[in-house]
Amino acid sequence: xxxxxxxxxxxxxxxxxxxxxxxxxxxxxxxxxxxxxxxxxxxxxxxxxxxxxxxxxxxxxxxxxxxxxxxxxxxxxxxxxxxxxxxxxxxxxxxxxxxxxxxxxxxxxxxxxxxxxxxxxxxxxxxxxxxxxxxxxxxxxxxxxxxxxxxxxxxxxxxxxxxxxxxxxxxxxxxxxxxxxxxxxxxxxxxxxxxxxxxxxxxxxxxxxxxxxxxxxxxxxxxxxxxxxxxxxxxxxxxxxxxxxxxxxxxxxxxxxxxx
Ligand code: COA
Numbered sequence: 001x002x003x004x005x006x007x008x009x010x011x012x013x014x015x016x017x018x019x020x021x022x023x024x025x026x027x028x029x030x031x032x033x034x035x036x037x038x039x040x041x042x043x044x045x046x047x048x049x050x051x052x053x054x055x056x057x058x059x060x061x062x063x064x065x066x067x068x069x070x071x072x073x074x075x076x077x078x079x080x081x082x083x084x085x086x087x088x089x090x091x092x093x094x095x096x097x098x099x100x101x102x103x104x105x106x107x108x109x110x111x112x113x114x115x116x117x118x119x120x121x122x123x124x125x126x127x128x129x130x131x132x133x134x135x136x137x138x139x140x141x142x143x144x145x146x147x148x149x150x151x152x153x154x155x156x157x158x159x160x161x162x163x164x165x166x167x168x169x170x171x172x173x174x175x176x177x178x179x180x181x182x183x184x185x186x187x188x189x190x191x192x193x194x195x196x197x198x199x200x201x202x203x204x205x206x207x208x209x210x211x212x213x214x215x216x217x218x219x220x221x222x223x224x225x226x227x228x229x230x231x232x233x234x235x236x237x238x239x240x241x242x243x244x245x246x247x248x249x250x251x252x253x254x255x256x257x258x259x260x
Contacts, residue, residue, distance in 0.1 A: 003038055005031055006032065006035040006039045007057070008042060008043060010048065010049065013049060013051070014051055014052070014193055014197055014200060015043035015049045015053070016189075017036065017043065017054045018054075018056065019032060019055070022056075022058030022060075022061070025063075025106075026061050026064060027065055027067040027068070028063055028065070028067060028086070028111045028112075029066075029070040030082060033088075034085070036089055037085075037089055037092060040089070040093065040100075043096075043098070047259070049098060050197075050199065050201070050204060051098050051099045051100075051101065051197070052098055052099070053189070053192045053196050054101070054102050054103065054115070055105050055188075056104075056106060061105070061112070062102070062108040062115075062116065063108060063115055064107045064109050064110075065109045065110030065112055066082070066086070066142070082142070083142040083143065086114065086142060086143030087144060089115065089118065093119055093120075094118065094215050097212070098200075098204075098207070099120045099207060099211065101119060101120065101123060101192050102115065102116040102119035102121070102123070103191075103192035104122055104128040104130070104179070105127070105128065105185070106125065108124075108129065109130070109132075109133055110132060110133055113130045114141060114148070114149075117148045117149060117178070118143075118148060122173075122179045122180050123179070123180060123181050123192045123195065124188070125183060125184070126170050126182055126184055127170070128170040129168070129169055129170075130179075131161065131166055131167035132145050132149065132162045132165065135162065135163065135164075140162070149162065149178075152177060153176045153177055153178055170182045202257075203242070203255070203259075204241070204257060204259035205257075205260065206236060206239075209235070209236060212232070213225075213229050216228060217229065240258050241255075241257045241258065244258070245257070
């Protein structure tokens with residue numbers, strides 16, 4: 001289904017979602033958020049898709065933040081509704097049974113960093129810039145940044161970034177664990193798709209359950225999280241994919257997973 005501000009394409013078993021508002025550096029207004037949600041749900045429900053890559057249109061920006069012009073006119077209730085929309089994107093990515101990779105191809109500021117850190121893996125171009133500049137506008141991060149950033153880089157580093165509004169480059173993002181890997185700009189999308197393809201080639205039920213156990217377990221006390229792992233591990237022995245994966249290894253052939 002076509003979206004006004006987002007492109008959804010399929011390349012084999014990888015879905016590519018491109019936020020397509022380059023004249024505004026792909027800033028997230030309510031329409032972009034709704035389109036992104038629609039595209040994410042469509043890709044999540046497509047049996048032919050094994051992994052999703054999100055990137056920004058143009059050469060300059062992943063997402064330069066939530067749309068400041070749109071936000072400048074919002075009432076508290078409208079601000080709350082906008083935050084709910086932004087959080088729905090993060091929740092959808094977290095709940096998506098397929099891996100979601102952010103290919104950060106330029107500015108990822110405010111909502112751009114928040115979108116990236118809601119994804120499972122961040123691959124960045126050497127031109128990428130990250131930051132949470134909201135306090136410079138008199139607001140705070142509202143799409144998950146006050147919580148997810150600290151979980152990724154630690155509370156102190158997250159406070160340094162959120163309280164100052166500083167922008168950091170790709171090398172610093174890599175150093176602090178915000179980006180998983182950095183590539184020359186021209187290679188970014190290919191590298192992100194290669195990773196997505198490797199993930200999509202693995203057992204889909206196993207990947208989905210690993211994501212669920214890791215996301216859900218991260219916020220549980222360790223004993224409960226380890227119990228979740230054991231239950232998930234055990235349940236996978238009842239799947240076709242486990243029989244196929246191990247059978248194929250023992251028969252020295254490639255597995256054909258059915259996602260069952
Ligand atoms: N919201 C709305 N519009 C935005 C935007 C945002 N977050 N970020 C960029 N744009 C728009 C600009 O207003 C401009 O529109 P115009 O051509 O109609 O004037 C266009 O995108 C290009 O941006 P411009 O500022 O001219 O590009 P630049 O290369 O000089 O600067 C940035 C790039 C990213 C440094 C700068 O655009 C910026 O600081 N953006 C805001 C970042 C931010 O604070 N994000 C968090 C919001 S909570």
